[in-house]
Amino acid sequence: MKPSKDLHSSTTAALFAAIDKLNERLDRLEQGSGERPIMPTLHPSVEKFSLAEAIVDELFASAENQKACTFEPNDKPCDHCSMCSSRGF
Numbered sequence: 001m002k003p004s005k006d007l008h009s010s011t012t013a014a015l016f017a018a019i020d021k022l023n024e025r026l027d028r029l030e031q032g033s034g035e036r037p038i039m040p041t042l043h044p045s046v047e048k049f050s051l052a053e054a055i056v057d058e059l060f061a062s063a064e065n066q067k068a069c070t071f072e073p074n075d076k077p078c079d080h081c082s083m084c085s086s087r088g089f
Contacts, residue, residue: 069081069083070084071084
């Protein structure tokens with residue numbers, strides 16, 4: 001059984017009306033209301049990495065300000081192990 005010509009044309013007209021309505025809504029959304037766009041938030045894992053990187057950067061920056069250990073090779077920063085005072089330095 002074939003659909004009648006009237007049913008086909010009314011279905012097509014309904015689809016075009018729905019598409020026009022969606023296009024109007026899209027146009028309104030694209031124009032916006034003058035407010036600034038909402039900034040996407042970072043995923044919590046990215047925030048954790050940013051925090052960890054900041055901590056590591058701070059640790060390395062403070063390591064440059066410390067004196068080098070006299071007992072460790074490669075100018076390792078002093079970790080206040082009291083080896084100097086136990087040996088009388």
